[in-house]
Amino acid sequence: MAFTTKFDPAHNIITLNGVPVSLHCHHYNCGLLRVIEKFPHIDAHNILIRTAAEEFCQNFKSYFADQQPDCTAADALRLAAVLYRVMGFGRIDLSQLGEAGGTASSDSSYFVVGWLAKYGRRPDPVCYVTCGFIAGILAAVFQAPPDAYEVQETDCLVTGGECCAFSVRRRHHGR
């Protein structure tokens, strides 16, 4: 299955396999994260993870249903890694994930490159959208609700780590 973008000049809309998308640069993505992290009393990281999980879950489910109804979980995770790369987020290995969770790693991250270009190193991880991506993809593949998986970035390139590493577990309330 190939992911391709298409521009509709009549309506000025870009779609990725039929789903409307927008292009955002690192000034927007990293600037937004920096602002909301400084705002007191809101859980900025959780909001990023939760909304990303919902969106990736819904859209990946539709890609699945439309084009790959019979593929295995491993095939679906490989497809998800391709989607992640096509969207410009970097290179991610999802092969160690299963229905109960597991680990994932990324040796090339859009969010790290963007943050380093704009602000330099930071002491804590920056790939919160990636956490949401992993949670949403797993929920889509294993037919669970978008909040069924808890994803934590345990190491991040932005802090000087060797790769971005993610630990995933399925929440008990997840169906």
Added chain:
Amino acid sequence: MELGDSAFSEQSVFFRLSGIVSIQFFRLTFLLLVTLLVDIRAAIKTFQL
């Protein structure tokens, strides 16, 4: 030309202004901003910020 003078140097205006672009689902952008506004509004009300 040395790297320090080139468009790709961290010192250049081009480097600082140019964007590293990714594709995002349109609905995610909308959902994120709405969720943030709702949470910020709630925090302002709760904590009298």
